[in-house]
Amino acid sequence: MTAILTITDLKKTYDDGFKALKGVSLTIERGEILALLGPNGAGKTTLISTICGMVTPTSGTVTVDGHDTQADYRAARAMIGLVPQEIALQPFETVINTVRFSRGLFGKARNDAHIESVLRKLSLWDKKDTQITALSGGMKRRVLIAKALSHEPRILFLDEPTAGVDVALRKDMWDTVADLKADGVTIILTTHYIEEAEAIADRVGVITHGELLLVQDKETLMAQMGKKQIEVQLGEAIKAIPESLARFDVKLGEGGDSLVYTYDTHGERTGITGLLVALAEAGLVLRDVQTRQSSLEDIFVDLVDGEPA
Amino acid sequence: MNWTAIWAIYKFEMQRFFRTLMQSFLSPVLSTSLYFVVFGAAIGSRIDEVEGVSYGAFIVPGLIMLSVITQAISNASFGIYFPKFTGTIYELLSAPVNFLEIVFGYVGAAATKALFIGVVILFTAQFFVDLTIAHPLAMVLFLLLTCLSFALMGFIIGIWAENFEQLQLVPLLIVTPLIFLGGSFYSISMLPPVWQTITLFNPVVYLISGFRWSFFGLADVPIGLSLLAIAGFTALCLGFIWWIFKTGWRIRA
Ligand SMILES: Nc1ncnc2c1ncn2[C@@H]1O[C@H](COP(=O)(O)OP(=O)(O)OP(=O)(O)O)[C@@H](O)[C@H]1O
Ligand SMILES: [Mg+2]
Numbered sequence: 001m002t003a004i005l006t007i008t009d010l011k012k013t014y015d016d017g018f019k020a021l022k023g024v025s026l027t028i029e030r031g032e033i034l035a036l037l038g039p040n041g042a043g044k045t046t047l048i049s050t051i052c053g054m055v056t057p058t059s060g061t062v063t064v065d066g067h068d069t070q071a072d073y074r075a076a077r078a079m080i081g082l083v084p085q086e087i088a089l090q091p092f093e094t095v096i097n098t099v100r101f102s103r104g105l106f107g108k109a110r111n112d113a114h115i116e117s118v119l120r121k122l123s124l125w126d127k128k129d130t131q132i133t134a135l136s137g138g139m140k141r142r143v144l145i146a147k148a149l150s151h152e153p154r155i156l157f158l159d160e161p162t163a164g165v166d167v168a169l170r171k172d173m174w175d176t177v178a179d180l181k182a183d184g185v186t187i188i189l190t191t192h193y194i195e196e197a198e199a200i201a202d203r204v205g206v207i208t209h210g211e212l213l214l215v216q217d218k219e220t221l222m223a224q225m226g227k228k229q230i231e232v233q234l235g236e237a238i239k240a241i242p243e244s245l246a247r248f249d250v251k252l253g254e255g256g257d258s259l260v261y262t263y264d265t266h267g268e269r270t271g272i273t274g275l276l277v278a279l280a281e282a283g284l285v286l287r288d289v290q291t292r293q294s295s296l297e298d299i300f301v302d303l304v305d306g307e308p309a
Numbered sequence: 310m311n312w313t314a315i316w317a318i319y320k321f322e323m324q325r326f327f328r329t330l331m332q333s334f335l336s337p338v339l340s341t342s343l344y345f346v347v348f349g350a351a352i353g354s355r356i357d358e359v360e361g362v363s364y365g366a367f368i369v370p371g372l373i374m375l376s377v378i379t380q381a382i383s384n385a386s387f388g389i390y391f392p393k394f395t396g397t398i399y400e401l402l403s404a405p406v407n408f409l410e411i412v413f414g415y416v417g418a419a420a421t422k423a424l425f426i427g428v429v430i431l432f433t434a435q436f437f438v439d440l441t442i443a444h445p446l447a448m449v450l451f452l453l454l455t456c457l458s459f460a461l462m463g464f465i466i467g468i469w470a471e472n473f474e475q476l477q478l479v480p481l482l483i484v485t486p487l488i489f490l491g492g493s494f495y496s497i498s499m500l501p502p503v504w505q506t507i508t509l510f511n512p513v514v515y516l517i518s519g520f521r522w523s524f525f526g527l528a529d530v531p532i533g534l535s536l537l538a539i540a541g542f543t544a545l546c547l548g549f550i551w552w553i554f555k556t557g558w559r560i561r562a
């Protein structure tokens with residue numbers, strides 16, 4: 001794969017002196033989906049705004065498919081579609097006019113077939129002649145997405161695309177994102193929903209306090225940082241953990257009829273064999289065995305908590 | 310030049326105008342008629358002629374200027390302020406367009422609307438007075454330049470304004486008084502000498518004088534000076550707008 005977006009040591013200090021980005025470097029591969037996670041105020045929107053042209057960077061460079069976003073902004077911006085976090089639409093326009101406007105603004109010739117397919121995909125076609133004021137919040141968000149897709153971008157930024165969107169629609173949105181990826185569109189999205197990143201991202205980046213803590217393959221991230229647990233259901237409840245099991249990191253479950261063993265999938269040895277042997281030697285009868293893997297959410301909370309505020 | 314983008318902005322802005330076409334058409338007709346009733350009938354019965362032109366006809370250029378300037382400013386300032394207010398300006402800032410294209414789109418649309426109003430007033434006036442236009446080409450040129458330059462000024466006001474009050478402030482406190490005191494409804498020569506001199510510092514005087522010259526061949530100030538004034542004003546506004554987009558003043562963090 002080749003890089004489509006290269007961010008080098010990007011810094012942004014706002015006029016009031018606040019350092020919102022403290023030197024972010026990131027390379028995004030063509031056709032991937034990158035999810036940016038981070039608490040409120042981490043700098044996600046600032047990062048996107050700086051790439052897209054709403055915020056002037058204090059220092060650092062961004063290139064889009066080789067085009068510098070400052071020196072060669074026309075070529076760079078023509079490739080980018082942006083769905084902002086805040087819903088911003090002209091209230092008295094119709095859906096179709098707003099979407100057509102976006103396409104024209106990006107210099108693309110009128111193409112009604114494309115606009116229709118975008119609106120249909122986002123279930124907005126029957127609302128095409130409706131005024132924006134008469135739409136629900138979730139519909140307005142989809143209009144923003146339609147605007148961004150109207151000019152056939154190669155890179156799509158989605159700043160919290162599913163905030164305020166119901167569960168069914170969120171799944172639709174994920175499908176749309178998957179379709180776009182299939183068409184070769186590179187997608188960068190921010191979200192507070194970890195299951196969203198887990199469901200659709202190829203890579204996950206974590207930002208806090210204007211710094212990119214890590215960017216990693218989602219699978220690798222979960223495998224590396226993820227802890228696994230084995231829960232053993234015992235045939236009979238016990239009062240205390242037998243002495244012979246002391247060398248294992250086991251805890252007695254509630255009610256005394258289960259044992260929970262935490263291990264690192266990343267480690268050389270998981271210790272599972274030893275544990276099972278020790279259990280048998282201690283004369284414990286196993287009724288059932290379950291394994292659990294920690295989610296991105298657990299990893300995320302660990303990471304962000306570990307950061308000094 | 311990204312002509313598609315300019316056209317997209319222009320068309321989008323004009324659509325709003327066409328949605329309220331009746332209103333856009335009726336209000337200048339009504340206000341012009343009112344001016345003729347009030348100024349033409351009431352004052353005109355006392356002032357027969359100004360420099361050989363009937364008073365009713367004499368006020369037509371000033372009347373057109375008054376409406377065209379006000380309309381150009383309010384349309385352009387509102388046109389660009391509204392995206393700032395709703396937040397849709399993000400799209401302009403992230404689009405592959407430069408400042409000239411944005412200005413062409415918004416200012417072009419605002420100037421077109423103002424021009425439309427000006428033409429409507431001109432035709433309405435025909436019903437009240439006999440009008441012959443001495444220099445039609447100069448008339449059109451002055452009208453176009455006025456629409457354009459004041460739309461540029463309106464654009465600047467729209468960028469500068471941080472709320473709706475500020476949007477009204479400059480037109481209300483500066484522009485309207487300057488137009489009224491700029492000889493819209495009288496000839497400078499009718500003023501006492503001291504005021505004649507003071508009035509020469511009012512830029513609108515040059516505009517109205519030049520515009521009136523194109524109708525009747527009479528002017529308060531030399532026609533060359535009028536042209537220079539309007540050209541200079543246009544250049545000034547353009548320069549300021551160039552600076553705005555270069556620095557991102559009030560639009561880009
Ligand atoms: N125009 C501005 N002027 C000054 N500070 C700003 C400005 N915009 C954002 N900030 C600050 O920059 C920091 C990062 O803001 P940003 O909007 O990028 O966060 P975020 O990660 O998108 O947060 P959220 O998840 O809440 O959307 C915040 O502390 C914010 O207060
Ligand atoms: Mg944000």
